[in-house]
Amino acid sequence: MDYPGNLFVVAAPSGAGKSSLVKTLMELDSHVQPSVSHTTRAPRGQEKHGREYFFVSETEFDAMVQANAFVEWAHVHNHRYGTSKKAIEERMSQGADVILEIDFQGALQIKQIFANAATIFILPPSWEELRSRLERRGEDSSEVIEVRLQNAALEMAQVQQFDFVIINESFDRAVFDLKSIVHAQRLKYLAQRRARAETFKALHIS
């Protein structure tokens, strides 16, 4: 599929800092817009329906799967999460850059569909720091944190399948790296589109 906008996909183990990084990127760059996923997990403290996620029941999620409403969906940490077609296609067709914060299974599915998508994996600096970020965030019970840490090992084993890797040790440095990837990707596709337009012109194809 080909849209005028760019697609960025950010994956990371829980607690590595992807939501914080993506939020900061969007504050600095209004051309990057979020894709709001659907999930069957319950909202955390400050989360709002339609902002962080569309929080839906298992039945509602099933109905969307049946209706083929998702570009991708996956089971993550005992819940289901999915990117609806509506969440990305409308924005991308208008030329916006869309950023998806999804797990590695979804990221790899997106790359199959949108070959031009840039996939970015965020790593924490260490296991100890990952655990302490999850604890400091204070949003999940210790059981939930243990599940997330166990899943983190499997998730981190997928890192080599991603186009870019960022180590989120210094937050400012990681934001800079993310901004640089976005910038480089824009230039790359701009150059490709120009080259294609010139080829078409030379061949007298509109």
Ligand SMILES: Nc1nc2c(ncn2[C@@H]2O[C@H](COP(=O)(O)OP(=O)(O)O)[C@@H](O)[C@H]2O)c(=O)[nH]1
């Ligand atoms: N495949 C897929 N994964 C998603 C989607 N939305 C969120 N996720 C992932 O689900 C996992 C859990 O997300 P969340 O419950 O918000 O926890 P957090 O990662 O600790 O903030 C993370 O890896 C998210 O990136 C989606 O639409 N599709």
Ligand SMILES: Nc1ncnc2c1ncn2[C@@H]1O[C@H](COP(=O)(O)OP(=O)(O)O)[C@@H](O)[C@H]1O
């Ligand atoms: N570079 C960093 N240094 C220290 N703490 C960080 C850093 N990046 C994020 N955090 C903190 O770690 C916790 C987890 O970050 P969050 O963005 O919620 O992660 P994720 O979305 O990957 O689960 C939050 O409390 C956040 O403020």
